[in-house]
Amino acid sequence: EAEVAQSPRYKITEKSQAVAFWCDPISGHATLYWYRQILGQGPELLVQFQDESVVDDSQLPKDRFSAERLKGVDSTLKIQPAELGDSAMYLCASSLLRVLNTEAFFGQGTRLTVV
Amino acid sequence: AQSVTQPDIHITVSEGASLELRCNYSYGATPYLFWYVQSPGQGLQLLLKYFSGDTLVQGIKGFEAEFKRSQSSFNLRKPSVHWSDAAEYFCAVGGNSGNTPLVFGKGTRLSVIA
Secondary structure, rough: OOOOOOEEEEEEEOOOOOEEEEOOOOOOEEEEEEEEOOOOOOEEEEEEEOOOOEEOOOOOOOOOEEEEOOOOOOOOEEOOOOOOOOOOOEEEEEEEHHHHHHHEEEEOOEEEEEE | OOEOOOOEEEEEOOOOOEEEEEOOOOOOOOOEEEEEEEEEEOOOOOEEOOOOOOOEOHHHOOOOOEEEEHHHHHEEEEEEHHHHOOEEEEEEEEOOOOOOOEOOOOEEEEEEEO
């Protein structure tokens, strides 16, 4: 069964350090999302890609966060420098584009702890 | 702006008892509604979805949900809860064309006691 792959599963980093997360969506899924889920909260959208283009990054803290999907397949989310408040689960999801009645499929997430 | 409200932060039920998790939404267009479940430290698994048609939808693991447009609700139900159902449950609203991000509620944590 096709899955959204994310790595690493867990990451501990010191504040002010750089950290990066990787996501490989389900093959053929043109739309890719990065969500952030703070403990005890629901996921919130950080950035949405359609193929290699950013569709929505209005909630991405661009002073420290960046995201790319250079070839329209896998994606990397980077934080530099990390802050204590960035501790959260980072979830990647993908979906088909221009297909009605479809849903987003989520990866297992990367749990980030900033110390 | 679209939003989802899950009024119950934490619910405890006895194993074998029935369950209802509440969800209310606000969405400017025709809502497409989802319930996801999340076990500790894991990603989100889709339980069920509503796009159109029959307002009572069946999902995996014996869950069902009913869409009530007049009440802007999409409550999740299960007739008999199992201990393995203990998890966090998220209601979400979005579009159906594969390029509309989901807006999630804050979640309801379900505990199951013997």
